[in-house]
Amino acid sequence: MIIGIIAAMSEELALLLEDMDVTSKEDKAKMTFHKGNLWGKEVIAVVCGVGKVNAAVCAQILASEYKVDKVINVGVAGGIGKDIYPGDVVIANNLVEHDMDTTAFGDPHGQIPRLDTFDFKCDEELVTLAEEACNETSDIKSFKGRIVTGDQFVASIDKIQWLSSEFEAFACEMEGGSIAHTCYLNNIPFVVIRSISDNANNGAHMDFEKFTPIGVRNSTTILEKMLKKM
Secondary structure (H helix, E strand, O other): EEEEEEEOOHHHHHHHHHHHEEEEEEEEEOOEEEEEOOOOOEEEEEEEOHHHHHHHHHHHHHHHHOOEEEEEEEEEEOOOOOOOOOEEEEEEEEEEOOOOOOOHOOOOOOOOOOOOOEEEEHHHHHHHHHHHHOOOOOOEEEEEEEEEEOOOOOOHHHHHHHHHHHHHHEEEEOOHHHHHHHHHOOOOOOEEEEEEEEEEEOOOOHHHHHHHHHHHHHHHHHHHHHHOOO
């Protein structure tokens, strides 16, 4: 079994690479794919870069060229649910691309035209493993729900409230939905796990430099526990 791990930040991958026995590195589409063993599993670890196109290209390379069996995406997101605060973790059970808008043709916001699904559902086994990993770590508070993705850095409270009412979203970010979309098209099980950096819906904010090590620690802890259970 080969597991693809897509990180949103180079800082996040750096911590994983310290524990990873890297056997080879390849540059494709201006991304570096690290192949090796991590916590007893064969993995391909890569930083995809910001935005939906980068993320989708990365996921497709993992599917087409590395033939990964599962994909795990970790990174940072903005909170939407009013009970979600910086340092909390949201495990997606499904994802929607909130910036897809063909409502002029009668589609709901987020619907990919002529696609046979509205949302992209995460693999139940991977979601359960992520939940168990969070529950085993006393200082990580976790939530499970929908994450929405768009090529927008959302800072407006009005936009956050719209994402909440329109999609019942728990968090928003810029990569997970397109990774989910690509995995769906390739029939690859996946899960998206996000550490929350701020939440305009409840006014909670943490300085990015202060948050980064917390987010990295949380995602690394979750990944380690997940891989050891798989």
